[in-house]
Amino acid sequence: MANQNDRSSGIARRDLLRAGFGAVMMGGSGGFGLAPMFASSAAAQTSNPNRILVIVELSGGNDGLNTVVPYGDDAYYKARPRIGIKPGNLLKLDNHFGFQQTMSGFERLYRDGQMAIVHGVGYPQPSFSHFSSMAYWHTAAPNRGAPYGWVGALADQMDPANRNNFLVNIDTNQSLAVRSRQHVPLVFDDPAKFARATYADQAPVIDSVLKRNEAGSAASKFMVDITRSAVHSESLVREAWSKYKTPVDYGLVRFGLDRVAAMIAADFPTRLFYLAYRHNAFDTHVYQSDVHARLWTYTADHIAGFMADMARQGRAQDVVLMAFSEFGRRVLENTSQGTDHGTAGPVFIAGKPVRGGFYGAPPSLTNLDDGNLVHTTDFRRVYATLMREWLGMPDTRGILGGDFDTLRMFG
Numbered sequence: 079m080a081n082q083n084d085r086s087s088g089i090a091r092r093d094l095l096r097a098g099f100g101a102v103m104m105g106g107s108g109g110f111g112l113a114p115m116f117a118s119s120a121a122a123q124t125s126n127p128n129r130i131l132v133i134v135e136l137s138g139g140n141d142g143l144n145t146v147v148p149y150g151d152d153a154y155y156k157a158r159p160r161i162g163i164k165p166g167n168l169l170k171l172d173n174h175f176g177f178q179q180t181m182s183g184f185e186r187l188y189r190d191g192q193m194a195i196v197h198g199v200g201y202p203q204p205s206f207s208h209f210s211s212m213a214y215w216h217t218a219a220p221n222r223g224a225p226y227g228w229v230g231a232l233a234d235q236m237d238p239a240n241r242n243n244f245l246v247n248i249d250t251n252q253s254l255a256v257r258s259r260q261h262v263p264l265v266f267d268d269p270a271k272f273a274r275a276t277y278a279d280q281a282p283v284i285d286s287v288l289k290r291n292e293a294g295s296a297a298s299k300f301m302v303d304i305t306r307s308a309v310h311s312e313s314l315v316r317e318a319w320s321k322y323k324t325p326v327d328y329g330l331v332r333f334g335l336d337r338v339a340a341m342i343a344a345d346f347p348t349r350l351f352y353l354a355y356r357h358n359a360f361d362t363h364v365y366q367s368d369v370h371a372r373l374w375t376y377t378a379d380h381i382a383g384f385m386a387d388m389a390r391q392g393r394a395q396d397v398v399l400m401a402f403s404e405f406g407r408r409v410l411e412n413t414s415q416g417t418d419h420g421t422a423g424p425v426f427i428a429g430k431p432v433r434g435g436f437y438g439a440p441p442s443l444t445n446l447d448d449g450n451l452v453h454t455t456d457f458r459r460v461y462a463t464l465m466r467e468w469l470g471m472p473d474t475r476g477i478l479g480g481d482f483d484t485l486r487m488f489g
Contacts, residue, residue: 126470132338132351132384132399133229133255136377138360139208140403142423143443144370145181146195150174153443158411161367175436180375183329183382184426191434192385193426194487196460198441200422200453204405208358208419212404216254218458218478228461229350230258231477236349236469237261244349246341248334249356256352264311264348269319269337272312318344326387329379339387342397349469360403366416377401385428398429398468400460408449422453425460427487431468437485458482 148154149165150173168176169185175195177185187193201220205211217224218231226234233244238260245263247256256263266272322340334353341348355377362370381399388397406423422441438455445452458478465471467488475481 126468128396129469130342130349130351130393130397131464131469132335132397133353134335134381134399134401135212135253135255135352135354136360136401136403137208137212137354137356138358138362138403139211139405139407139419140360140423141362141366141370141407141417141420142403143407143409144178144366144417145374146171146197146424147176147178148174148440148443149176151443157409157443160415161411161417163367175440177378178371178374180371181378183378183380184374187382187385187428188434192430192432193428193434194432194485195436196425196427196455196485197436197438198422198451198454199402199425199438199457199460200405200451200455201457202453204421204450204453206405206419208361208404213254215402215404215457218461225257226259227253227255227257228477229255229352230261230263232465232469232471233258233261233350235471235477244347246338246346246348246351248337248351248353253352253354256350263352264315266315267334269315269340272315314344315341318346324387324390326383326390327379328383328387329376331376332380333376335380335384336387339384339391342388342393343391362407363412363416363418364414366411381426381428385430389430394430398427398431398464400464401426401428402457402460406451409443409446409451410449421447421450422455423451425457427460427464431488433487433489437487455485456482459485463487 143154143158144161144163147163147168149163149168149170155162163178165176167179169179169181170176171185171188177188184193188195201214203221205214205221213223214220216227218228230245233256234240236244240260245256245258245261247253247263247265248267249265250267252263252265319337319340322343324336324339328336333355338351338353341351355373359373360370381401384399385394385397388394402425403423405419405421407417407420409420412418441451441454443451458480459482461478462474462482463484463486465474465477467484467486
C-alpha cells in the first residue's frame with residue numbers, strides 16, 4: 079500500500095481526521111446528512127477492514143448472449159441469424175464460450191485468473207420493466223421491493239453503531255441501492271465541481287452558520303456540524319481528485335472508476351462504492367451489433383484500467399468489482415436487428431483475490447420460458463458471496479430476505 083502520509087499521492091489520513099470529514103448526500107438526493115467517518119476501524123462488524131467492494135451497474139439490460147457468446151451452441155445462431163457473432167470474431171475463452179472482440183480488457187482479466195463469470199443470473203417471476211427490475215436488484219427484494227438498498231443495509235450491518243460511513247455513490251442522484259436506515263452516502267458526479275447547490279438567498283445563512291464558534295441548542299449544533307461537514311467533504315473530494323495522477327489508460331469513456339481510484343489513493347475510509355454506466359445505455363432494441371460492441375469496448379477498457387490502477391497503487395488484494403445489469407435480452411433477435419427485454423444474464427466479478435472462471439449453470443437456449451432464458455443463479459447468491467466470502471459478513475439473511483448459498487469464489 080502506498081504511504082498514507084505521502085502528500086504527492088493524495089490526502090493523508092491525519093489531514094482527513096483533522097478536517098472532520100463526514101458523509102454528505104447532495105444535489106438530487108434531497109439535502110445534507112451527517113455521519114462521522116473516522117472512528118476506530120474496530121467499529122466495523124467485519125473481519126476484513128481493508129477490503130473494498132466496487133459495484134458497477136450496466137443500465138438498460140445488457141444482452142448477455144452477445145457478451146459471453148455461446149458459440150458452441152447451434153441454437154444461438156438459429157435464434158440470431160443476423161446479429162449472432164461468428165466464432166472467428168470472438169475472443170474464445172474455451173470450446174463453448176467467447177467474448178466479442180471488443181472486450182480485450184475483460185479477456186486479459188479472465189486469462190490472468192482475475193475474473194469470474196456467473197452464468198444465468200436472475201430471479202423468480204422476472205419483471206421486464208427497467209424501473210421495477212432494477213429496484214429489485216437495488217433492494218435484493220424481487221417482486222416485493224423494500225425501502226432501503228442492499229448496499230445501504232450492508233453498511234448498516236457492517237457498522238451498526240454508525241461510527242464509520244462506508245458509502246460513496248458516483249452519480250448525479252442517489253441510487254436506491256445505497257439508501258440506508260442509518261448511514262448517509264456521499265453522492266457526487268464531477269469531483270472538480272463538487273459543491274453545495276444553494277439558492278442565492280440561502281448563501282448568507284450558510285455563511286453565517288460556518289462562522290459560528292459555538293452553537294446553542296442541540297438543533298443548532300446539528301446544523302453547524304452538518305454544514306461544516308458538507309464544506310469539508312467538498313474540499314476533500316476536490317483535493318483528492320486534483321492531486322490524483324495516474325499513467326493508467328481508463329479508456330475512451332470514463333463513467334466513474336477513475337474517481338473511485340482517486341478516493342482509494344487518498345485513503346478515504348470508504349468500503350462500498352456504487353456507480354453506473356448510465357442513461358439506459360445497454361437498451362439495444364435497434365441495430366444492436368455496432369452499438370453493443372462499442373459499449374463493451376468502453377466498459378471492458380474502463381474496468382480493466384481500474385483494476386490495473388489498483389495494482390499500481392498496491393491495492394490489488396484489497397479491491398473486488400462486480401458488474402451487473404437489471405436483466406438480459408430475449409434469445410431471438412427482433413425484426414430491427416436488435417434484442418428486446420429478457421431475463422437472465424451474466425454477472426462479472428473481477429479482482430486479484432477472485433478465483434477466476436465460470437460459475438453457475440449456463441441457461442438452456444431451447445428450454446425457454448415464453449422465449450426467455452430461465453435463470454439458473456439467483457442474483458442474491460452473488461450478493462451473499464460478496465458479503466460473506468469477500469467482506470466477511472457472517473449473516474446476510476436480514477439483507478437478502480433468506481439464506482442463500484455462496485458460490486465459493488474466494489478462499
